[in-house]
Amino acid sequence: MRHKKLLLVIPLLATLISCVGTPKYADTVPVNERYESEPSSFWWRDFNDPLLNRLVASGRTTGLDVRIAATQIDENKAFTRAQFARLFPSLNITANTEFIDLTSGVAGLSADWEVDVFGSIRASVKAARLRGYESEAVVDDVTRLISSQIVSTYVQLRARQVERALAQNSAERLQQSVERVLQLSQSGYATSLDVTRSTGQLNGVQARIETLRGQERSLQNTLKQLVGDSADLDLLFSSTVDETYIFPTPEIANPDPERLFVDRADIRAAALSVNAEAYERLAAKRELYPSITLQGSSLANVPFTGPLSFTDISTDLIGGLMIPLLGRGRILAQIDAEDVQAQRALIEYEQIVLRAVTEVDTTKTFLITNRAAAKEQQKALDSATSALIQSRRLYDAGEISYLDVLITEQNRIDSERAVVLANEAAVLSWVQYMTALAIK
Numbered sequence: 450m451r452h453k454k455l456l457l458v459i460p461l462l463a464t465l466i467s468c469v470g471t472p473k474y475a476d477t478v479p480v481n482e483r484y485e486s487e488p489s490s491f492w493w494r495d496f497n498d499p500l501l502n503r504l505v506a507s508g509r510t511t512g513l514d515v516r517i518a519a520t521q522i523d524e525n526k527a528f529t530r531a532q533f534a535r536l537f538p539s540l541n542i543t544a545n546t547e548f549i550d551l552t553s554g555v556a557g558l559s560a561d562w563e564v565d566v567f568g569s570i571r572a573s574v575k576a577a578r579l580r581g582y583e584s585e586a587v588v589d590d591v592t593r594l595i596s597s598q599i600v601s602t603y604v605q606l607r608a609r610q611v612e613r614a615l616a617q618n619s620a621e622r623l624q625q626s627v628e629r630v631l632q633l634s635q636s637g638y639a640t641s642l643d644v645t646r647s648t649g650q651l652n653g654v655q656a657r658i659e660t661l662r663g664q665e666r667s668l669q670n671t672l673k674q675l676v677g678d679s680a681d682l683d684l685l686f687s688s689t690v691d692e693t694y695i696f697p698t699p700e701i702a703n704p705d706p707e708r709l710f711v712d713r714a715d716i717r718a719a720a721l722s723v724n725a726e727a728y729e730r731l732a733a734k735r736e737l738y739p740s741i742t743l744q745g746s747s748l749a750n751v752p753f754t755g756p757l758s759f760t761d762i763s764t765d766l767i768g769g770l771m772i773p774l775l776g777r778g779r780i781l782a783q784i785d786a787e788d789v790q791a792q793r794a795l796i797e798y799e800q801i802v803l804r805a806v807t808e809v810d811t812t813k814t815f816l817i818t819n820r821a822a823a824k825e826q827q828k829a830l831d832s833a834t835s836a837l838i839q840s841r842r843l844y845d846a847g848e849i850s851y852l853d854v855l856i857t858e859q860n861r862i863d864s865e866r867a868v869v870l871a872n873e874a875a876v877l878s879w880v881q882y883m884t885a886l887a888i889k
Contacts (some may be wrong), residue, residue: 478500486504488823493600494885495699500685501603504676509592511677518584525581532577535570538562538743544720557748564743569735576728581722597884599675601877606668607690608873612866613661614692616654619813619862623651626858631850643851650859692865696876701816702886713805719798726794730787736780742769805885812882826864828870833857833864 483796493505509515538560539869565571630647633639669686676682712717773780843849 486503492702492878492886493596496600498697498739500688501600501681504672504682504685505558505596505599508595508676512675513677514595514675515588515592518588522581522588524578525584529574529577529581532570532574532694535563536565536574543748552653560744562743563640564741566741567735567738569732569738569740572728572732572735572753576725576732579721579725580730583718583725586714586718586721590718593714593884593887595675597880599672602668602671602675603685604696604873604876604880606665606672606685607694607696608869609665609668610690611686611692611694612869613665614690614694615865615869616658616661618692619865620651620654622660623647623654623858623875626653630703633851639851643855646855647782650748650855651781652864654862663721664791696872698820698875699879700702701813701879703881704734709805709809709886710802714887715801716805719794719801723791723794723798725859726787726791730784733783736783737773737777739770739772742771743767744769808885809882812878816875816878816882819871819878825873826868830861830864830868833861837861 491505494502541559543557543559543563563570565766577656627647630643632646634641643792668830669682672685673682743766745764747762747764837854837857837860840849840854844854845849
């Protein structure tokens with residue numbers, strides 16, 4: 450009769466279990482639990498550089514930072530399974546015998562079930578799942594940043610190669626200039642100051658070439674750390690570009706601002722964290738409610754000789770109710786701690802959203818200004834080239850000294866390098882802008 454009464458209670462428990470309230474802070478921020486990036490979001494493909502595409506693909510899959518972040522996904526999945534298993538009874542098999550009397554033994558099954566009437570376990574399961582989605586969003590954000598770093602490093606490496614090619618061409622021109630000045634000096638048409646000045650220019654450019662070699666090696670090592678083991682790195686390190694290499698200038702995107710909340714993985718991770726904290730707070734709060742447990746066991750005396758008799762089997766089913774009394778202070782303190790963590794997660798979400806919005810505005814501003822600066826710097830180079838041609842004509846006509854020619858030559862060298870740096874800054878600004886948008 451006692452067992453029948455307990456069985457009548459089970460439908461009521463099932464009805465109570467199906468009712469779980471929405472926790473505080475859960476609806477505070479919008480959240481997209483699962484998100485798949487579209488191929489169109491791979492903005493670096495606008496460079497139309499197959500080698501760059503392969504390097505980014507390698508870094509997004511085999512990069513050490515991405516792999517480290519991905520381990521958190523597996524850890525959270527295991528934790529979610531552990532929390533989900535608490536919703537079901539645990540079943541144990543027992544067996545024992547006395548070594549004094551080996552004629553029989555006892556075997557049985559026992560089951561324990563904490564009935565999640567008030568939703569504490571289900572809230573923990575929901576929080577664990579949200580933490581798993583959060584870790585996936587964190588991996589997406591790490592991937593976004595790794596992609597940006599690979600592209601930025603690649604652009605800087607190409608810029609150093611272009612700059613070195615220009616410097617080598619300048620060194621060849623200056624070497625010819627030094628030889629000419631020496632000849633003019635021997636003929637009395639140039640002074641020792643002209644010789645010293647032209648030689649100093651040549652030495653300065655040669656020193657710059659060696660500096661650029663060191664910078665190239667540093668950038669190559671950075672790519673090794675970002676990409677990991679990749680055969681494409683050997684191809685990159687063996688390739689180079691000359692002074693005619695032109696940086697691509699993709700169009701400036703004008704996306705929907707609301708897409709920022711969907712495509713920025715750091716925003717999604719922060720939103721998931723807010724909701725996870727809300728359910729963790731709910732789970733802690735439900736610990737104040739009574740807990741109901743059901744325990745069942747079935748034992749059988751198993752004779753080692755003779756058949757098993759069903760009269761030797763005993764079953765028992767016990768229901769328990771536990772109400773926290775002395776431990777309420779600990780539970781209340783845990784609730785307060787969870788409440789503070791939920792508030793902090795909400796503030797961090799607001800901070801990340803503000804940072805993302807300002808990043809988009811700042812990077813777009815720099816992109817526009819740097820592109821304008823690159824155009825003006827190109828005009829300055831054209832003027833410096835024209836001035837050099839005119840100075841040589843005037844020198845040949847005897848209207849200016851060779852020192853004036855050296856000055857205009859140096860101006861052109863400086864302008865060539867300034868154009869490379871300006872174009873590099875414009876391209877890097879576009880990379881940072883697309884990284885801030887996280888979409889094409």
